[in-house]
Amino acid sequence: MDKRHAIGIDLGGTNLRCAVISRDGEIIRKVSEPTSDSIEAEIFRLIDRVLADDVAGVGLGVAGLIDRRQGRVLVSPNLPGIEHIDFVSGIRQRFNLPVFVENDANAAALGELISGAGKGLSNFVLFTLGTGIGGGIICNGDILGVSAEIGHMSIDAEGEKCPCGNYGCLESYASARAILSKTIYLLEGGRESILERYCQGNFYKLTAEDIFRAALDGDMLSREILKTAGRYLGIGIANMINIMSPEAVILTGGLTGAWDIYVTEAIREASKRAFKDLFDRTSIIPSTLMGDAGIIGSAGLVFRSQETPAGT
Amino acid sequence: MDKRHAIGIDLGGTNLRCAVISRDGEIIRKVSEPTSDSIEAEIFRLIDRVLADDVAGVGLGVAGLIDRRQGRVLVSPNLPGIEHIDFVSGIRQRFNLPVFVENDANAAALGELISGAGKGLSNFVLFTLGTGIGGGIICNGDILGVSAEIGHMSIDAEGEKCPCGNYGCLESYASARAILSKTIYLLEGGRESILERYCQGNFYKLTAEDIFRAALDGDMLSREILKTAGRYLGIGIANMINIMSPEAVILTGGLTGAWDIYVTEAIREASKRAFKDLFDRTSIIPSTLMGDAGIIGSAGLVFRSQETPAGT
Numbered sequence: 001m002d003k004r005h006a007i008g009i010d011l012g013g014t015n016l017r018c019a020v021i022s023r024d025g026e027i028i029r030k031v032s033e034p035t036s037d038s039i040e041a042e043i044f045r046l047i048d049r050v051l052a053d054d055v056a057g058v059g060l061g062v063a064g065l066i067d068r069r070q071g072r073v074l075v076s077p078n079l080p081g082i083e084h085i086d087f088v089s090g091i092r093q094r095f096n097l098p099v100f101v102e103n104d105a106n107a108a109a110l111g112e113l114i115s116g117a118g119k120g121l122s123n124f125v126l127f128t129l130g131t132g133i134g135g136g137i138i139c140n141g142d143i144l145g146v147s148a149e150i151g152h153m154s155i156d157a158e159g160e161k162c163p164c165g166n167y168g169c170l171e172s173y174a175s176a177r178a179i180l181s182k183t184i185y186l187l188e189g190g191r192e193s194i195l196e197r198y199c200q201g202n203f204y205k206l207t208a209e210d211i212f213r214a215a216l217d218g219d220m221l222s223r224e225i226l227k228t229a230g231r232y233l234g235i236g237i238a239n240m241i242n243i244m245s246p247e248a249v250i251l252t253g254g255l256t257g258a259w260d261i262y263v264t265e266a267i268r269e270a271s272k273r274a275f276k277d278l279f280d281r282t283s284i285i286p287s288t289l290m291g292d293a294g295i296i297g298s299a300g301l302v303f304r305s306q307e308t309p310a311g312t
Numbered sequence: 313m314d315k316r317h318a319i320g321i322d323l324g325g326t327n328l329r330c331a332v333i334s335r336d337g338e339i340i341r342k343v344s345e346p347t348s349d350s351i352e353a354e355i356f357r358l359i360d361r362v363l364a365d366d367v368a369g370v371g372l373g374v375a376g377l378i379d380r381r382q383g384r385v386l387v388s389p390n391l392p393g394i395e396h397i398d399f400v401s402g403i404r405q406r407f408n409l410p411v412f413v414e415n416d417a418n419a420a421a422l423g424e425l426i427s428g429a430g431k432g433l434s435n436f437v438l439f440t441l442g443t444g445i446g447g448g449i450i451c452n453g454d455i456l457g458v459s460a461e462i463g464h465m466s467i468d469a470e471g472e473k474c475p476c477g478n479y480g481c482l483e484s485y486a487s488a489r490a491i492l493s494k495t496i497y498l499l500e501g502g503r504e505s506i507l508e509r510y511c512q513g514n515f516y517k518l519t520a521e522d523i524f525r526a527a528l529d530g531d532m533l534s535r536e537i538l539k540t541a542g543r544y545l546g547i548g549i550a551n552m553i554n555i556m557s558p559e560a561v562i563l564t565g566g567l568t569g570a571w572d573i574y575v576t577e578a579i580r581e582a583s584k585r586a587f588k589d590l591f592d593r594t595s596i597i598p599s600t601l602m603g604d605a606g607i608i609g610s611a612g613l614v615f616r617s618q619e620t621p622a623g624t
Contacts, residue, residue, distance in 0.1 A: 065557075065589055074589045123458070135555070139456060146435070146451070147557035147590060154547050154585065156469045157485075166550060166585040173469075235466050238478060243447070243555070245377075245459035273466065273478040277377055277386045278459060 003056035007047060007097075008299030011039070011062045011079065012104030013130075017291075018046035020055060021299035025115025027292060039082050040090055047095060057098040058091055059301030061107030061294045063134070065147055071101045077163060078132070100301035104128075104294055106143050108252060108287075109136025110304070111297030116289035117250045124248040125150070125240045126287070129233070129255035133171040137244065142304070151175065155235045173232035174266075176208040176255055183211055183225055193221035212258040223261060230262040234269025241274040241282050252287035259286065315368035319359060319409075320611030323351070323374045323391065324416030325442075329603075330358035332367060333611035337427025339604060351394050352402055359407060369410040370403055371613030373419030373606045375446070377459055383413045389475060390444070412613035416440075416606055418455050420564060420599075421448025422616070423609030428601035429562045436560040437462070437552045438599070441545070441567035445483040449556065454616070463487065467547045485544035486578075488520040488567055495523055495537055505533035524570040535573060542574040546581025553586040553594050564599030571598065 005028060010017040016039070019030035029050045036042050047058065064076030064083070071088030073079075088099045102110070109126040112118035118126075118138060125148075126136040133151030137144040151171035152164045159168020172178055184203045187193060195214050199205040215222035237249055255262060267284050274282070287293060317340060322329040328351070331342035341362045348354050359370065376388030376395070383400030385391075400411045414422070421438040424430035430438075430450060437460075438448040445463030449456040463483035464476045471480020484490055496515045499505060507526050511517040527534035549561055567574060579596050586594075599605060 065587060075587065139451070139458070144451060144456075147554060147587070149554040149587065152554045152587065153465075153551045154467055155480075157467050157471075157480075157544060157547050159469075164587060166554070168467075168469075232469060235469050239465045239551075242459060242461040242464045242478070275377060275387065275459070275461065275464070275476060 003054055005052070005054045006056050006299040006302035007050060007058045008295035008297065009043060009046070009058065009060045010104060010107070010294030010298060011060060011082065012294050016042055016046065017295050018050060019295040019299070020050045020052065021296055023303050025111065025296045025300070027296070030295070035079065037081060040085055043091065044094060047091070051095065055097065056306070057100065057302035058095065059100045059102070059107070059298035060087055061102055061104035061298040063104045066101055066103050068101065068145060071099065098302065098305065100305060102143065102298065102301055103136070103148065105134035105136040106148060107136070107297035107301065108293035109138050109297065110143050110300045111289055111293035112250055112287055113138050114296055114300045116293055117285050117287050118248065121247050123244070124246045124250055125244055126250045126252060127237070129175070129251060129253035131175060131177050133175045150236060150240060153236060153239060155232065155239070170232065170236040174229045174236065179208055179211060179225055179229050180206060186221060191221050194219045195222060208255060209257065212261070215261050226258055226261045227265045230265030231269045233262070233266035235273060237266055237270040237284065238273035241270065241278050245278050246282055248283040248285055250285055250287055252290055252293060256286050315366055317364070317366045318368050318611040318614035319362060319370045320607035320609065321355060321358070321370065321372045322416060322419070322606030322610060323372060323394065324606050328354055328358065329607050330362060331607040331611070332362045332364065333608055335615050337423065337608045339608070342607070347391065349393060352397060355403065356406060359403070363407065367409065368618070369412065369614035370407065371412045371414070371419070371610035372399055373414055373416035373610040375416045378413055378415050380413065380457060383411065410614065410617065412617060414455065414610065414613055415448070415460065417446035417448040418460060419448070419609035419613065420605035421450050421609065422455050422612045423601055423605035424562055424599055425450050426608055426612045428605055429597050429599050430560065433559045435556070436558045436562055437556055438562045438564060439549070441487070441563060441565035443487060443489050445487045462548060462552060465548060465551060467544065467551070482544065482548040486541045486548065491520055491523060491537055491541050492518060498533060503533050506531045507534060520567060521569065524573070527570070527573050538570055538573045539577045542577030543581045545574070545578035547585060549578055549582040549596065550585035553582065553590050557590050558594055560595040560597055562597055562599055564602055564605060568598050
């Protein structure tokens with residue numbers, strides 16, 4: 001029978017998402033579960049729930065550094081439990097299917113290429129803007145296959161230490177975690193804001209959405225924090241434009257909800273900093289698939305392997 | 313007759329260099345001239361001097377941003393006279409040969425891949441460390457074909473303005489120009505150094521080599537300046553390791569002469585900042601071709617075009 005579908009699994013967030021996907025990126029069946037401590041058993045269970053005879057293979061998008069050759073996760077700061085688990089052998093043995101592993105942001109970039117904002121493009125950089133900041137790079141119409149850890153590019157030589165070991169990482173200035181942490185710091189320091197009402201004085205209940213909502217309500221503190229974070233994002237975008245001369249920078253993740261302040265400021269800053277000839281050729285656009293890009297791109301790893309000559 | 317040679321032209325420095333090169337990177341004949349104001353006529357003259365029947369085409373490595381499709385230089389801060397000159401048509405019409413254009417640092421990276429420090433590697437980043445800082449990226453055994461302007465990656469969000477428009481560019485901290493400018497600034501401020509003797513008090517006669525020589529003689533000011541510049545270079549290297557997960561970072565250009573202080577400090581800093589799993593897989597090594605990498609790689613553009621299927 002024609003193996004026209006593939007299973008894509010996204011291990012990038014707090015939920016483990018799994019779906020059967022068609023070659024053109026259509027989601028046929030989708031299931032998800034909160035990520036547990038026994039991830040391998042959970043993956044097996046989810047695959048069992050969606051598996052059918054027309055599935056050609058399994059692709060996994062995993063948060064962290066990947067050893068593509070061996071199909072292993074080297075480092076996953078957010079999911080340390082999956083480091084060095086041999087997914088490929090485990091799934092391959094149990095389901096007798098080919099298995100492919102990629103970094104979750106690279107997989108999401110492939111998803112955008114297949115059926116999202118990157119469709120028809122050959123070269124783009126995806127920024128995943130959430131709790132942390134990840135990156136995926138498409139070059140010459142394919143995943144570049146590099147680490148693309150753009151959230152851990154230092155944009156401030158003397159900046160604060162990041163848990164990754166570097167100092168002044170983009171992620172420490174422009175992620176949701178950075179925005180929340182700065183907000184709480186300023187509120188605790190006595191800055192006035194309608195955010196105090198939003199959280200009844202318990203600053204640790206605040207979310208990035210609260211800050212964006214407050215900013216839209218005219219809250220000066222929230223506007224200032226989002227603009228500053230956006231300005232740093234713009235520096236990261238300018239750096240990637242100067243290095244990768246992409247056709248597009250595609251932005252995805254929860255923080256793109258704050259487009260009108262945070263992203264608008266980022267685009268303004270990038271326009272001042274990147275080489276003008278490169279900036280003018282780069283569209284800075286939102287993802288169209290958002291949370292589904294990861295499963296679509298992970299499944300795409302399977303189809304992609306069928307198109308690539310062996311050994312490349 | 314077998315067209316087994318190609319002409320490589322390096323328009324990256326103060327000299328225009330031109331050579332006939334074999335497929336395996338051997339230099340058959342080489343000529344050079346100081347770069348003049350009438351560059352196109354100069355290129356024609358140099359090609360005339362080395363041209364033979366066995367030449368398959370001409371490759372040019374040009375300092376600046378390249379429009380590869382149109383074969384034009386978009387921006388060349390150091391050689392503004394060549395912006396928007398249509399090299400490809402000019403040379404093609406006059407010599408009836410195929411012509412290829414690349415950024416000079418990308419061409420040098422291809423040279424290192426063909427017969428230099430990158431031979432046998434598939435993925436590396438070349439840093440050209442001279443008056444400015446350029447970059448070339450090899451991925452999957454070929455030039456990646458992106459701008460790779462790593463000298464204009466901001467590593468200091470609030471840093472000084474660079475002529476390129478960005479702020480806090482790597483080049484403003486770690487290039488020979490930056491090292492000289494900081495040295496002169498500190499000497500004019502009254503800092504003591506044996507450099508005063510080297511230049512008989514005329515600080516503007518100093519070169520980066522003088523500073524390295526003074527550092528080796530134990531001059532504290534020179535050591536401090538080279539170490540600081542090296543530390544910033546290390547930040548740039550760590551960023552590129554985190555983004556590109558290369559097998560190697562290859563360093564070339566005049567400043568690599570100061571390896572024992574400047575580069576050693578860079579490697580130390582990068583080791584502290586890059587993801588450990590990526591850093592441990594990256595060799596940081598000197599170019600073996602140095603000034604010849606550009607002409608060898610430019611000629612390599614011709615051979616490369618013969619191996620690549622049309623349209624890719």
